[in-house]
Amino acid sequence: MKTSTKNQTNSKKRPRLVLVGLPASPGYAMGHCHTISNREVTVVEETLPNERLAQEEQLFLKALHNTIKEIAQIKQITVDRLGIDEGRIFDAHLMILKDPTLVNGILDQIKKEKKNVQWAVHTQITALISSFESHKSALMRDRAMDLKDLYHRLMGALDDSGPVIMEDEISKGAVLISHELTPSILISLKKGQVLAFATDSGGRTSHVSILARSMEIPAVSGLRNISAMVESEDTIIVDGTGGMVIINPNEDDIRKFEEKLEVFNRQQRELFTMRQLEPMTRDGKYITLHSNIELVIEADKVLDYGSTGVGLYRSEFLFFRKGLPTFEEQVAAYKYILESLAPHSVTIRTLDAGGDKLIPDISAANESNPFMGWRSIRVCLEHEDLFEMQLKALLVANTKGNLRILLPMISSMQELRRSKEHIEKCRKELESEGVFCHDVELGVMIEVPAAVMLVDKLAKEVDFFSIGTNDLIQFTLAVDRTNELISSMFQPHHPAVLNMIHKTVMAAHREGISVAVCGEMSADPMSSLLLVGLGVDELSMTPWSIMECKKIIRSINFEDVRETAQNVLKMDDTESVNAYLKKKYSQTITDLGVSCFISTPESNED
Amino acid sequence: MISKTLYVTNKLGVHARPAGLIVDITGQAKSDVTIIHDNQKANAKSILNVMMLAIPPGSHVEFEIDGEDEEEVMKLLERLFHENFHEESN
Incomplete structure (x- = not known):
């Protein structure tokens, strides 16, 4: 499927070469090489007449502005996909671009020495690069790399061709070869334009490999000097699953490649x-399968993996950063997810x-028992402004009416009622400003034993339950899940836990509301069968577990698993x-070829 | 104008990240902020200048701040240094 034989015939006989690197993104592809290198820039020194200076200054400011915008964009993508820490490197870049020493230095050279903008940028930044390169500290010498990166970007922006590759430069069926792929190159590619990537560097490429994976493009990194070894139009096979490339493959290689590709396809x-x-x-019992997501961008994949909605979006992931997200940022994030999945819930x-999820600007430092501490809904009910900002953002973002709000860590009716008052207040305020608010289903997490004991009452006042198994197990069994000394006591199938789940399901069904399980348990084959047997209506898990779970559910009879669960409850x-x-289940599970991770009972055969 | 000497107590000294954190504070200040290390003076609003000082762990650094928010800025800087730039201490 992903092959191109274009231009193969006219290449002279070039030697076959096998290179081994790191598998960065799975899949197989064969195509012709397209090498990208940092363009060499030639800079000419010019002294300009006075009337040109204002224009030259504008050119610089525009290029600077565009470069800042570009880096901010790359930073945002990196943060969304990889988290705050990975995005930090771009903070330094942005700060350097706004550095008065640098900016004024360049502007002075234009205005006072009447130099052309390229020359000013060139001399100022290369001077900085060489002073960093000659520094006695290795940490500082590394920073020269950042400056070089910025130099190329600024020069590219001045050239107006931009630092990213032009789409029509690459013919279809190309495999991109480069020293290092920058995120800016990756995001500038159109879908289907490139078959695969192969890069020299294996260092800072983790973000690149995640981007490649999400684009479903095979990639191999860490090939040391492939960019110097290949010539354009060499044919190359990329094995992103095994981490290997073959340049100018022979017939045998091509046959093997085609076999592997076929299996993969x-x-x-x-x-x-x-x-x-x-x-x-x-026997016809429908189980809702939803996805748990942490990043806004993951919403794109939810339906592709075969789930029918999002069962848990952990909104705290928006808050893991410097400074809290603004109202507008929150609306944009929620809206993206809600609108891309509508009409699915x-x-x-x-x-x-x-x-274990500390947020710098909110969380209290040094609690001796953070899991039972100032967290979750407790923080929200105290930080009312923060809570209401989030609730309003949610209501505003719910333009399609497919939002369900889930309150975490509820341990008393009062917490639920106070939360409801906040939601009502937010709705009224928005409506008085003329904002139309769809009705929203409200649910609570069942993860504190107190909530299970109150579950009959909770069921009368909410629209759904979602059981957070990780916390429920931890609190029910009094086992800190981060403590390795007692890790074997963290038992999802402990009868106490199973009875908690059973009690919750019974209470919910009496009131005609649904129960979801959104902890890790729902993705484990044996546990999922048990949960279905206990009457759980919805399982929510990481998107890539959905397919296996669907396979299992389609292979069983609900009446059988229900009976098994009833027997289990007696144990x-x-x-x-x-x-x-x-x-009961290991044969079925083995036959389906799926893997267990929770109850793989140790070798005690019986 | 006020001035104060602060100590660098993190393990790696003022490399890029701590320099960034310093500029986070000074960049927003209305006052002029000067950083002095080893008899070298630099504009503390410039991340490049701060990095170029290459302040090693265990050093003394002097800040001179002049302007309407000088007290406030100094307090923020003190806290940053006290907290080891949120890094491991030496």
């Missing part, structure tokens, strides 16, 4: 077929900060539960 097709099928048991959990220890589940 078949797997992709299977995934695609599974995507179309309903998650329904053989999207459950957004309100800020769940604290515990009084985890070992018996695991042994029984293994006896």
Whole structure:
């Protein structure tokens, strides 16, 4: 599928070469090489007449502005996909571009020495580069790299051709070869334009490999000097799964490549077929499969993986950064998810900060017991302004009416009622400003044992439950899940936990509301069968687990798993539960070729 | 004008990240801020200048601040240094 034989015939006989690197993004492709290198810039010194100076100054400011915009954009993409820390490097770049020493130095050279803008940028930045390069500290010498990067970007912006590659420069069926792929190159590519990537550098490429994966383009990195070895129009096979490339492959290589590609494509097709099928048991019980997401951009993938909505968007991921997100930023993020998935439902959990998810501007430092501390809804009910800003942003973003709001860590009716008052207040305020608000379903996380004990009452006042198994297990069993000394006591199939889940489901169904499970448990095959058997209506998990889960659900009878679950509820220890589940399900699971990670009972055969 | 000497107590000294954090503060200040290390004076609003000082761990750094928000800016800088730039201490 992803092959191109174009231009193969006219290349002279060039030696076959196999290079091994790091698998950066899976898949196979064959095509012709297209090498990208940093253009060499030639700069001429000119002394300009006075009337040209204002124009020259404008050229610089425009280029500076465009470069800042470009880096800010790349930073945002990096932060969205990889998190705040990875984005920091671009903060330094932005700060350098706004540095008065640099900017005024360049402007002075234009205005006072009457030099052309290229010359001013060239002399100022190269002077800085050489002083950093000659520095005694290795850390400072590394910074010269950043300055070089900025130099190329600014020069590119001045040239107006921009530092990113032009799309029509690359003919279809090309494999991009370069020393290092920058995110700016990647995001400037159109879909389907490039077959694969191969790069010299294996260092700072983690962001590139994640971007490649999300674009579903095979990539191999860490090939040391491939960019110097290939010539344009060399044919190359890229094995992104194995981390290998073959330049000028022989017939044997091509045959093997075609075999591997076919297997890979078949797997992709299977995934695609599974995507179309309903998650329904053989006797017709429909189980809703939703995705858990952390990044706004992941919303793009949710439907592709075959789920029918978002069961949990952890909104705190918007807050893991310097400075809190503004109202506008929040609206934009929620809107993106809600609108890209409409009419499918999207459950957004309100800020769940604290515990092991500290947010610099909110969380209290040094709590001796952070999991049971000042976190989650407790923080929100105290920081009312923060909470209401989020609630308003959610209501405003809900233009399609597919939003469900989920409140975390609820442990009392009062917390629920106070939260509802805030939601009502926000709705009234927005409506008085003329903003139309769709109705919103409201649910609570069942993750504190107190909530389970109050579950009959909670069920009367909310529209749905979502069980957070990680916290529920931790609090029910009094086992800190970050403490390695007791890690074996963190038992998802402990009868106490299973009875908590059962009690929750019973109460919910009495009131006619649905129950979701959004913890890690829902993605484990054996646990998911148990949860379905216990009557859970919805499982929410990482998008890539959906396909396997669907496969399992389609292979079973609901009546059978219900009976198994009923038997399990009669048991009084985890070992018996695991042994029984293994006896019941391990054959089915092995036959389906899926993997377990929770209850893989150790070698104790019985 | 006020001035104060602060100590660099993190493990790596004032490399790019701490320099960035300093400029985060000074860049927003209305006052002029000068950083002095090893008898070299630099504009503390310039990340390049601050980095070029290459202040090693364990050093003394003097700040001179002049302007309407001088007290406030000094306080923020003091806190930043006290907190080791949110890094491991020496």
